[in-house]
Amino acid sequence: MGEKTLISRLPERGVTDRQQINEILDEGFVCHAAYVIENRPVVIPTLYVRNGDQLLLHGSNSSGLVKAVRDGSPLSVGVTHIDGLVVARSGFHSSANYRSVVVHGQGRILTGEEHEKALDVIVDILIPGRLSDIRRPTEAEIKQTSVIGLPLDEVSAKVRSGGPNDDPDDLKSDAWAGVIPLSVVAGDPEPSDDLRDGIPTPDYLQPNRG
Numbered sequence: 218m219g220e221k222t223l224i225s226r227l228p229e230r231g232v233t234d235r236q237q238i239n240e241i242l243d244e245g246f247v248c249h250a251a252y253v254i255e256n257r258p259v260v261i262p263t264l265y266v267r268n269g270d271q272l273l274l275h276g277s278n279s280s281g282l283v284k285a286v287r288d289g290s291p292l293s294v295g296v297t298h299i300d301g302l303v304v305a306r307s308g309f310h311s312s313a314n315y316r317s318v319v320v321h322g323q324g325r326i327l328t329g330e331e332h333e334k335a336l337d338v339i340v341d342i343l344i345p346g347r348l349s350d351i352r353r354p355t356e357a358e359i360k361q362t363s364v365i366g367l368p369l370d371e372v373s374a375k376v377r378s379g380g381p382n383d384d385p386d387d388l389k390s391d392a393w394a395g396v397i398p399l400s401v402v403a404g405d406p407e408p409s410d411d412l413r414d415g416i417p418t419p420d421y422l423q424p425n426r427g
């Protein structure tokens with residue numbers, strides 16, 4: 218753990234086990250990527266996948282994120298799962314249950330074969346099984362889309378779970394206390410309006426897949 222990843226507040230919630238960190242990353246697909254452009258910080262929500270020891274982010278060549286990486290801006294990328302609202306007997310102890318990861322580093326614009334392969338990897342990780350059903354990307358599509366590889370070298374993670382940590386005196390309170398669980402749940406697939414008749418929904422898109 219380096220200086221950048223040092224958690225100072227409630228460090229006991231920090232997680233350093235790489236497998237646990239990978240599990241947090243693998244459960245998500247939306248991150249917030251921060252970069253600096255023209256001397257100002259910008260945070261952008263965007264998709265990501267973890268591929269081994271790096272995150273892959275992709276975007277149009279002209280996007281601010283891609284331009285910033287091309288110009289040498291360092292990145293800081295956050296991934297958060299909100300697991301619940303912690304409803305305590307005081308505002309002070311009310312909180313949230315979460316699992317979060319922050320990655321710091323220098324992104325790299327992938328080129329050549331690595332770039333083309335990464336575009337497939339992104340589809341394959343986001344929607345396993347999809348690649349064999351869709352057409353190959355055109356040269357123009359490949360050219361327009363940059364992929365950023367961000368090494369998972371400087372990584373921190375933090376997890377809060379469980380109920381409220383109320384002050385002992387507050388336990389006499391008549392106020393309800395506990396946790397409101399929260400999660401992201403896939404719904405039933407909704408066919409496109411222009412889907413040709415007779416095309417069934419593939420199993421890999423069913424909400425209970427995996």
Ligand SMILES: Cc1cc2nc3c(=O)[nH]c(=O)nc-3n(C[C@H](O)[C@H](O)[C@H](O)COP(=O)(O)OP(=O)(O)OC[C@H]3O[C@@H](n4cnc5c(N)ncnc54)[C@H](O)[C@@H]3O)c2cc1C
Pocket residue numbers: 221222223224225226227297298299313314315316317318319320372373374375
């Ligand atoms: C959903 C959610 C809600 C939260 N709500 C609050 C809130 O309302 N108020 C509050 O004070 N804190 C909140 N936190 C915790 C917050 O993310 C920070 O951990 C907190 O501000 C203390 O940071 P720090 O001063 O220790 O670290 P900082 O000095 O801010 O950061 C130092 C380094 O620690 C690492 N780090 C810090 N926090 C995290 C994290 N959560 N996950 C992974 N790495 C981290 C990063 O690498 C960072 O560069 C929340 C976290 C989550 C995920």
